[in-house]
Amino acid sequence: MSHLVIDNVSKSFGELPVLRGCSLSVEKGSVLTLLGPSGCGKTTLLRTIAGFITPDAGRIVVQGNDISDMPPNRREVGYVFQNYALFPHLTIAANVAYGLKVRRTSRAEVARRVEDALRLVDLSTFADRYPAQLSGGQQQRVAIARSLVLEPSVLLLDEPFNALDARLRLTMQIELRKLIQRVGITSIFVTHDQMEAMTLSDTVAVMHKGVVEQFGSPLDIYDRPRTAYVANFIGRAN
Numbered sequence: 571m572s573h574l575v576i577d578n579v580s581k582s583f584g585e586l587p588v589l590r591g592c593s594l595s596v597e598k599g600s601v602l603t604l605l606g607p608s609g610c611g612k613t614t615l616l617r618t619i620a621g622f623i624t625p626d627a628g629r630i631v632v633q634g635n636d637i638s639d640m641p642p643n644r645r646e647v648g649y650v651f652q653n654y655a656l657f658p659h660l661t662i663a664a665n666v667a668y669g670l671k672v673r674r675t676s677r678a679e680v681a682r683r684v685e686d687a688l689r690l691v692d693l694s695t696f697a698d699r700y701p702a703q704l705s706g707g708q709q710q711r712v713a714i715a716r717s718l719v720l721e722p723s724v725l726l727l728d729e730p731f732n733a734l735d736a737r738l739r740l741t742m743q744i745e746l747r748k749l750i751q752r753v754g755i756t757s758i759f760v761t762h763d764q765m766e767a768m769t770l771s772d773t774v775a776v777m778h779k780g781v782v783e784q785f786g787s788p789l790d791i792y793d794r795p796r797t798a799y800v801a802n803f804i805g806r807a808n
């Protein structure tokens with residue numbers, strides 16, 4: 571059984587159909603990338619999985635449970651925002667602890683879990699610093715720690731490298747891939763950059779105008795593009 575199943579999800583904003591019957595699945599511990607040009611519906615699909623958007627039709631299933639009607643905070647789905655959304659006036663430890671405090675966790679438990687999360691992203695020695703004192707890549711890891719501390723079963727990342735210097739991107743991509751493998755968490759990324767998708771993913775969904783044009787391994791998509799759109803998008807004539 572797949573860890574997460576997106577089953578025939580559709581969504582319109584007013585008259586505009588943004589997702590048109592999207593179906594995908596992600597295996598436990600693997601990385602799926604939603605790849606496509608700006609406006610094709612990637613972020614809307616990610617936000618639907620997180621529960622910030624209610625689809626008009628279709629289901630989101632995690633470990634066999636239909637979570638379509640659950641509010642975001644009960645879904646065990648972590649969401650890492652594009653700009654990381656860290657609180658500048660809080661220390662790194664306090665930023666990571668934030669979500670736990672909302673959940674009324676005991677102080678000792680908060681301390682233990684924050685320590686574990688910071689260790690996972692290799693930032694233990696940064697606990698007492700402030701976001702502005704960290705590099706872009708380190709801030710991203712804090713944002714990931716803030717999600718992981720809630721022990722989600724799925725991690726969603728919206729364009730995780732957008733805020734980073736182009737020179738840093740490849741290093742960060744490799745580091746993030748290693749981090750996800752180490753944690754072993756099922757993850758879904760959004761990107762418009764095909765090289766990024768190919769570097770990071772076990773599977774890729776190429777999207778176009780709210781439709782999943784092709785879903786497969788990076789190699790599959792490169793070697794056997796199934797539609798003219800996919801062939802064109804990855805730079806190969808059919």
Ligand code: ADP
Nearest residue numbers: 583588606607608609610611612613614615760
């Ligand atoms: P992508 O992430 O692939 O760039 P989005 O999912 O952000 O695409 O957007 C897909 C389309 O839906 C775009 O045309 C966008 O303008 C529209 N859209 C996204 N969110 C809303 C919203 N809340 N209200 C109206 N239109 C929206």
